[in-house]
Amino acid sequence: MVAEAIQTKKRIRIDDDDDDEKTFTNDDVEMNPTLVAPDSDDCEMEFEEENPPPSPSPRNANESAIVSSSPAKFLTKPTTPASTPSNAMEEIFSPELLGQYYSRLFPFHLLHSWLSYDPSTSSTQQPNETKTITNKNKNNTFSHREFSFTIEPSPGDEIYIRYQSFTTLQELTTAVLKRNPRKIDIGAVFSHPPKDHHAHQSSQNDWRKFRPHQRELVFDIDLTDYDGVRNCGCSGANICKVCWKMMDMAVKVMDLGLREDFGFRHVAWFYSGRRGVHAWVCDEGARDLSDEGRSAVANYFEMNLETDKKQTHDLQTPLHPSFQRAYHILEPLFLRDILPESGHGILATPSAWTALLSTLPMPTASSVVESLTRKWESDDSTPLEKWDELKRYLDVLIGKGSKKSKKQSKTMELGEKQRIEVWPVATVFRYTYPRLDINVSRQQNHLLKSPFCVHPKTGRVCVPINPQKVEEFDPFSVPTLPQLMRELDEYNDDCIQEKGSGGGEEQEEKPQWEWEKTSLREPFKCFEEQFLLPLCKDLRTADRVKSEDC
Numbered sequence: 128m129v130a131e132a133i134q135t136k137k138r139i140r141i142d143d144d145d146d147d148e149k150t151f152t153n154d155d156v157e158m159n160p161t162l163v164a165p166d167s168d169d170c171e172m173e174f175e176e177e178n179p180p181p182s183p184s185p186r187n188a189n190e191s192a193i194v195s196s197s198p199a200k201f202l203t204k205p206t207t208p209a210s211t212p213s214n215a216m217e218e219i220f221s222p223e224l225l226g227q228y229y230s231r232l233f234p235f236h237l238l239h240s241w242l243s244y245d246p247s248t249s250s251t252q253q254p255n256e257t258k259t260i261t262n263k264n265k266n267n268t269f270s271h272r273e274f275s276f277t278i279e280p281s282p283g284d285e286i287y288i289r290y291q292s293f294t295t296l297q298e299l300t301t302a303v304l305k306r307n308p309r310k311i312d313i314g315a316v317f318s319h320p321p322k323d324h325h326a327h328q329s330s331q332n333d334w335r336k337f338r339p340h341q342r343e344l345v346f347d348i349d350l351t352d353y354d355g356v357r358n359c360g361c362s363g364a365n366i367c368k369v370c371w372k373m374m375d376m377a378v379k380v381m382d383l384g385l386r387e388d389f390g391f392r393h394v395a396w397f398y399s400g401r402r403g404v405h406a407w408v409c410d411e412g413a414r415d416l417s418d419e420g421r422s423a424v425a426n427y428f429e430m431n432l433e434t435d436k437k438q439t440h441d442l443q444t445p446l447h448p449s450f451q452r453a454y455h456i457l458e459p460l461f462l463r464d465i466l467p468e469s470g471h472g473i474l475a476t477p478s479a480w481t482a483l484l485s486t487l488p489m490p491t492a493s494s495v496v497e498s499l500t501r502k503w504e505s506d507d508s509t510p511l512e513k514w515d516e517l518k519r520y521l522d523v524l525i526g527k528g529s530k531k532s533k534k535q536s537k538t539m540e541l542g543e544k545q546r547i548e549v550w551p552v553a554t555v556f557r558y559t560y561p562r563l564d565i566n567v568s569r570q571q572n573h574l575l576k577s578p579f580c581v582h583p584k585t586g587r588v589c590v591p592i593n594p595q596k597v598e599e600f601d602p603f604s605v606p607t608l609p610q611l612m613r614e615l616d617e618y619n620d621d622c623i624q625e626k627g628s629g630g631g632e633e634q635e636e637k638p639q640w641e642w643e644k645t646s647l648r649e650p651f652k653c654f655e656e657q658f659l660l661p662l663c664k665d666l667r668t669a670d671r672v673k674s675e676d677c
């Protein structure tokens with residue numbers, strides 16, 4: 128209760144209009160007077176023993192059928208858009224629904240197994256084993272990890288609590304069930320347990336100071352940053368299936384670049400719950416990167432994609448091999464998903480192609496603009512044909528065509544020629560190349576929303592995305608909280624019916640976790656099989672090599 132009173136004095140109001148993906152750093156807290164970092168008292172999570180949090184998920188279908196009879200069934204509208212008006216918020220997101228999600232579905236064991244980086248903390252443990260599992264990892268990776276909670280003790284009154292840390296899976300589970308946070312952020316692994324940060328912050332001995340020393344390399348890509356090139360009618364937090372394809376493109380380019388250019392093997396992708404994606408690069412080499420190293424990797428992927436007529440961009444010929452590879456990935460997607468009317472229609476109407484042609488370097492390309500504008504007004508060529516035609520005209524202009532055009536282009540300045548040559552590439556990239564929120568990537572000590580959380584505005588779970596099948600990912604199919612509760616109820620009702628009719632015995636395999644009874648099964652299983660198991664395998668190999676060397 129004392130802790131509650133202190134927290135009340137240190138409230139951080141988070142504006143509803145604020146970016147949901149906003150993360151806070153120490154600097155944010157210090158620089159911005161409206162944000163106040165909770166002190167160490169806030170971070171001590173002292174729970175009353177006589178009032179324990181709800182039990183973790185029941186073990187099997189039979190037990191859960193019994194348990195499900197006590198919580199209320201949550202009947203709500205069957206579908207919700209990815210961005211939901213605030214007046215519908217109560218139906219898709221509420222403390223009660225969130226509490227149900229944390230107590231029955233949140234995959235604490237997956238999160239703990241991942242963030243421990245210790246193959247001995249197997250993700251395949253039984254749900255009832257959570258109490259006995261402690262992380263004895265020699266590096267204290269889990270126990271020194273910062274978690275932060277955004278809690279809402281009363282409607283509209285948010286408190287942001289930093290520097291939470293937990294020694295065990297059970298401690299984390301207990302704290303989350305008790306606090307029922309609207310949002311969980313994950314920060315760095317520190318030199319000391321973050322809950323003790325005050326005891327070490329003022330230390331005179333440099334080696335004893337509280338400081339971050341490890342952190343996944345993270346990337347945040349948000350459709351808001353594509354507003355200047357989204358012609359689907361969406362802007363800000365709104366998304367649709369047409370503009371979501373830009374996220375598919377971003378994931379493809381980033382995932383391949385991280386793996387091929389930097390040799391990273393363990394890259395986990397997640398839906399942010401509303402309008403973007405997050406990447407967590409978890410290789411040891413990535414986690415050990417300094418802030419300078421992070422900036423260098425992020426800068427490698429960053430591209431100046433100005434949309435003004437001056438076409439100021441970073442592209443030069445010949446293209447850097449990574450840009451060449453990105454172009455080969457992105458141009459076919461640009462032709463399919465950006466150019467046509469069903470996409471962003473940038474060559475589908477006279478006003479659209481006039482706007483696009485006006486971005487050509489002028490006055491050098493004025494003859495091309497005049498010729499094509501005249502031609503396209505009177506023909507019925509498709510956007511795809513127009514794009515090919517435009518590229519052909521530009522090639523001729525810079526002397527890539529006949530001898531005659533070569534002769535004509537000799538009078539053109541080299542700089543102008545290059546600007547025309549890269550214009551098609553720059554145009555494809557302007558619509559399709561990943562737009563990173565680079566500040567998220569640059570610092571070890573930057574918090575990012577925890578995977579598996581629920582976005583309060585949409586009620587949707589931040590589910591893992593398989594980068595190999597990113598085109599199949601549909602943000603509108605990601606389950607919402609009420610949908611998940613319905614799925615649990617339906618599963619358990621079916622079990623009761625089967626048991627009543629004597630068919631229960633024939634059930635092939637009983638689910639180990641409650642989430643296996645819902646549509647979270649596929650994305651969570653995929654995370655486990657495609658990301659977590661290979662990560663643990665590599666960690667085991669690294670441990671074996673180290674012990675052999677000793």
Ligand SMILES: [Zn+2]
Nearest residue numbers: 359361367370
């Ligand atoms: Zn859209």
